[in-house]
Amino acid sequence: MSTSVSNPSRTSALPRITSPWRSVGAVVCLFWLVMAVIGPWLAPHDVGQVVSDDIFGPLSAQYPLGTDYMGRDMLSRMLVAARYTVGLALVAALLSSMIGTFIALAAAVSPRWLEDGICRLMDALIAIPSKMLALVIVAGFGSSVPLLIITAIIGYAPGAFRIAYSLAASLYTMEYVQVAQTRGESRLYIALREMLPNMLNPVLADLGLRFVFIVLLLSGLSFLGLGVQPPDADLGSLVRENIGGLSQGAAALIAPALAIGTLTVGVNLLIDRISSHRNGR
Amino acid sequence: MSTHILWLIGRRLAAAVLTLLIVSVVIFAITAILPGDSAQQILGQFATPEQIEALRQQLGLNQPAIVRYLDWFGGLLSGNLGESMTNNMPVTELLQGRLGNTLMLALVTSVVSVPVALLLGITAAIYRGGRLDKCLSTLTLALVAVPEFLVATLAVLIFAVKLRWFSALSYASDVTSPLAFIRTYTLPVMTLCFVIVAQMARMTRAAVVDQLDSSYAEMARLKGLGNLRIALVHALPNAVGPIANAIALSLSYLFGGVVIVETIFNYPGIASLMVDAVTNRDIALVQACTMLFCSGYLLLVLIADVSAILSNPRLRTR
Amino acid sequence: MTDKKLISGEESVRVFEAMHRGVSRRDALRMLGAAGVMAAGAGSLFGSSSVLAAGESTAPVGKRGGSIRVAGVSSSTADTLDPAKGALSTDYTRHYMFYNGLTRFDAHLTPQMELAESMASNDATTWVVTLRKGVTFHDGKPLTSADVVFSLNRHKDAAVGSKVMKLAEQMQDIKATGPLEVTITLSGPNAELPSILAVSHMLIVAEGTTDFNKGNGTGPFKVQEFKPGVRSVAVRNENYWKPGLPYLDQIEFIAIPDEPSRVNALLAGEVHVINNVDPRSTKRIEASTTHRYVDAPSGNYTDLIIRRDQMPGQSNEFTQAMKLLLDREQIKSAVFRGFAVVGNDTPIAPGSRFFNAELPQTTYDPDKAKFLLNKAGLAGAKIPVIASEAATSSVDMAVLLQQSAKKAGLNLDVKRMPSDGYWSNHWMKHPLSFGNINPRPNADIIFSQFFQSTAPWNESGWKNERFDQLLIQARAETDDGKRGQMYAEMQTLVHDHCGIGIPVFISNIDGVDARLKGYGTNPLGGFMGYMFAEQVWMDA
């Protein structure tokens, strides 16, 4: 039922941002992508190694980002965490968007009863708070990386579905789709070749926000004691495990928080750029 | 209110019931395949197998899942949400006070966040493309990205520990005066606002911009109306549909998504109750909470849809 | 000493302190027994309660009045006021507010007479418990032997789901032998019964109670409000049988699971007492002039469990190597910031009675460990080690162990499991995992529950005939010196052969409002061993 009033325009929530801003997005994303790929090799210390007696140590030449709550090198931990957050959240966001979009496409070109059934099921999944769902799943089955991804997908694919479905439903009435129908094209062809390319922009914009949500979900899970396996951590968990340093403004807390901020803003700026680029063409 | 709307609401309610049914099956299935059951959870670390067996027998956990589901469902039909397995209290009793708290927090947060979000969204829309718009956009995005436990803890540290303006804990039962109310609710509401305002503001902006790009908005400009009047008097009423939908989605977060805020501020709401229930495998309670969340969500979406219809004379007067 | 006919509170302290110091068990028993026999006829002569209270605390007598708010670590709908079902520190704390036991622990884990006026036994098998007169429940019903029989018998019924069912099973027969007299017959001799009866689960409830949410006990406070998962409000029991106690008018007890929030609430003045303070937060509390922290060394430990009945733990070399790989000093400093005492892989904490100080301390030695691992053919192996937030600090400890192990060429794969369901699904179920054991009142209980071959919670699954024999012999051994030797040998066996690595004993850190007086420590746990309620007062 609630699929009805889904304005596709809401997905273009990002305002057009002029060019210097766009390059910022690309640079930030590139930075984090590079960090995710080579970061762990750059780490001066082992991610679990206690290197200092000083906990929540300040920035220093020896420990450029200070030390964490156990006296481990924060820079090394950040470099490892970046890979998890970027990789995990990116994969999960991409997969949820993709899966949501494909289910939406399938629903849009399906016979009425199947379409209704899919919508109802997705509605039910949306209605269950994603944090709850994540909690139940991770609590039950532990938190391996694939399971975290699956959790994020179950939690966020229905949201992607909702947006993609409203797009697909309106695209399905487009004249070029009707032309394809009168050409006797299969549903698969219509979905993939005629409709999908026209949904990518809003789906991309949605992907940006979904990415943010998944980063937050991961950190939320770490709050509840779930998430990436130690000694590794994701950025959110780093914030969480070092929250004790908040009162003293520990670098161990601020660095990962800033990292999350720049990452999300960067990703959204980049996606904004990609969609406006596609629009321009 | 035409029969059309009544008919629509009726149809929506029927669909909602169906959705709830699916949700209950999904949740039951998930809790059923979770390792461990409430007998083990109740008895804890030092339980003996005999004790667990005895308790299972007592709680009826030995029956197949389908029988248990049908039992629960039968109870539901007769208006009985069942009993909590962990402490033998009726589920309704456990929910009672907490539901009020959750609703109160949601209400206060909505009352604060919705106007703020609308204000930010509309302002950004009016100055779209301008510097203010870009700042707001980046700011809201950055705010979305801050983990809420960080916001909450920081807020407590500053406003409760250092300044002692507001209370670090939020007890609905402490509220006896308006001042106490402010002390109690400010910090959790502030934290939640951080989380949901950004999203609502972005959606509002998008919806209003959509309308401001329409011919009638251009016409209004050519009629000599000011930006503010165009945005508020002309664009906003037509953007009610999408905005209401965005608000509904964000507000539905205030039911189930606030577990972290409830934990940090020790606010006894339903979200933390459900976390408990999941931990204890207290299926009746899990189901009841989920049903509540989902009903809340469905109700909000319904309200959003109805307000979209009411705001649109074409649909309203059909 | 044996001439004493009466045993006052003061004396009972002396008796048990003497026990600690090494007075022979038989003497002590006699002391108690004699007192018990006499007390039956001379209950009125029993010294005033204030004397008893004064015996426990040397602090000046406190002020009456005031109400405080206390925050524990957990609250859920599973919160219960049924002592038998108490599962968490918050439950125990509440139970001690509303109920009394037959005995109670003092600050040295010595059982003191509480509702029991005396406990007498000549053979440590049949015990006659004489109850205090004139004690009433909150609803006005006087305490009788029937209540005690009901309370103790409950634990043996599997359907009740008592947490101490195993412990209670030795009480073969519990019967009322007079209106204020209960005779308990044990399945075998056990001189530790008074301390068994002091655990919170054994607190006395009124006969026939089915709804425990009213908290109808004989304790210092009455239930004004109890909302599971939300809070409880306790108000002073004006008719408490200990004159002048309690001091406080009201205690509101809540839980703040999130540690930073708990400390924040304390520092913001929202609550007056908190427990489970992270060692990293002590600096913040120290910095506040209006607050202090209380550091209480305890018998609480988080242990590395090496299953001896599975590979690779079946290898002696591996087990030894793992113990050598625990960098105890680093765990103490990095994980606990010094708020811990280094352990030596035996469950008896240094300073406790029967602690075997002769046992050579195991120290971090990666080279030797490497040698042993090579010998066991496990060099370079990749082995999962299971940890969880459920077992205090085990995840951090596992990570440190992983680092240490690397130096010995062993590749440990830390697997963090969710707290939820950890005890039923993972604890003791993996070749390498972590567990956490709360302080137990005496060596016998610890050894019987966690180290006996047949114990259900024989964590490492080791089987040692000699150890099992010694355990039984020690219970019946009346010569303290011999017993001490037995316990020493048992510790050696555990140290050498059992698959349990105990790197440190974790101190409890409580945070309290500086105005709160009378707040001491207890090795049993935080909140003065969960029993702070009737002992503290506000000095505003």
Place this chain on the structure above:
Amino acid sequence: MTELLHVKNLRVNARGGAGEIEIVRNVSFSLGKGEVLALIGESGSGKTTIALSLLGYARHGCRIAGGEIWVDGTDVLSLDDKTLQQWRGHRIAYIAQSAAAAFNPSKRLLDQVIESALLHGVGSRAELERKAVELFRDLALPNPETIGQRYPHQVSGGQLQRLMAAMALIADPLLVILDEPTTALDVTTQVEVLQTFRDAVKRRNATAVYVSHDLAVVAQMADHIVVLNGGEIREHNRTERILHHADDAYTRSLLGAARPHGKPKAVTRLPAEAEPLLSIKGLIAGYGKPDSLGLPASRILEDIELELRPGQAIGIIGESGSGKSTLARVVAGLLPAARGKVRFRGEELPGQLSQRSAEQFRRIQLVFQNADTALNPMHTVGTLLGRPLKAYFGLTGKAQRQRVLELLDQVRLPHTLIDRKPGALSGGQKQRVNLARALAAKPDLILCDEVTSALDTVVGAAILDLLAELRRELGLAYLFISHDISSVRALCDDVVVMYQGHQVQTGSTSALLEPPAHPYTDLLVRSVPELRQGWLEENRDLARLELPALDDYQDNGELCTFLDRCPKRINGLCNSTAPGRKTLSSGSVTLCHLDEEAMLPLLPVLAQPSAQEPRLYKVNG
């Protein structure tokens, strides 16, 4: 005559990918008080941009780069924002192209009509409301007292356009700008609206700038015409001079395209007994849940009878909502018929797409009106044309490319377009690609749904020529759906006139355009403005037809659908019984009670079109 408006060297720039582009270049003109000036040109000529500049307004992405606009002695471009706001809607008023879009859908009409005047302090609410009702009456709106209480969707398009005029006139502006005010209207409505506009302007002696692409309309309204092309003025002169003695070549080409295309092309007709390619019998179709009889809730098409022989072109003509596009959808298989038979090449054509054969798909091709929505914006021309080649003929790779190039040749497009996406094509090019895609199937029948109406006159004429040529070359049959009588006339052998789902008249194109005809056909044909001044005056009757009185009657759904507008209806007959099909002497079949005598024009046509001034059958668009 005093000069009210003087535009001097106006320049407007648009921001593009590579800097700014001038879209209006040094435009200067002036206009005396009480005169009407028309800005005319094709899309992209800058006419609307200039019109908006007169209000000191430039659309998003554009900016007024220079020049002066003097209105009543004030340079509008030098005003600050605040003053400009005061001017807009007060001294200078604007009437937008699509009233349906320009009215806020969620506010009452009266509030919107008086809003601007109220804000500018023209009068009190009560005064303004009174004045609005006056204006409504003046503009011949029905129920002038209460119509203001309605919402935009509750009144018709023509009424909205008049309400928009009321909104513009209520503050008695110095200058009124009308931006294509009748373009979105049906031809019969357009006449009414033009009449009221003209009267209102004349009565108030208002000064107006009238923007349009339609010379015939402009001829009725304007004293002066400015011809624009590519942002520049090509010619500026008095109306009669432009119409008769245009100096500029471009103006002449515009005039040429506006004149009807030559006589219907002689097509070698197949013998009548040849098996029809497409035959439709007793067709009923619509949308919504079928009732117990299997009839849809909302019936769009009623009892359609049609026969199309190979190589024949049949025009389907009617106003918006007449069901003509639905007919194409039924034939294309997008909408199953509720009743009736559709046969193609002697075989029954299944209603469901899924039951149609690949051959049937190939032989029937549908070309939509709007190439923007009919071509997938994400595909290149090569893909768009290649796909049907692969689907129908299995052509891939080189062979496919070869054929795509042939198709481009066929629709006279350069080969270089093959890798472009529709977004990078002009409107005419898009429509050609749209057509080429249909041709790729080598079809027998092309369903053309308003293929020229979204295009400029000149481009549309070229597409029509192309269609005619293709028909000659390939022997295609067309079902040509249009609201534009002149295109139908240019291309089709036979015409079907539709009104509210009913086929009111069917016959040869030539017979259709001459009396006797169905009263609706008559009205339709006569409502097309002619390219000469004075036509509107002569045809005043079209705007306010006197309808014969009728007794109360009950419509059981079977009565003539044109009854409530018919100037020739007969009380007791038309309002009691359903009309039947009748064959006229010209061979046309009508759905009407009237006999041939009665179908002759109500009023004698005063001025027959002269040779120099051929009738222009242009409905709109």
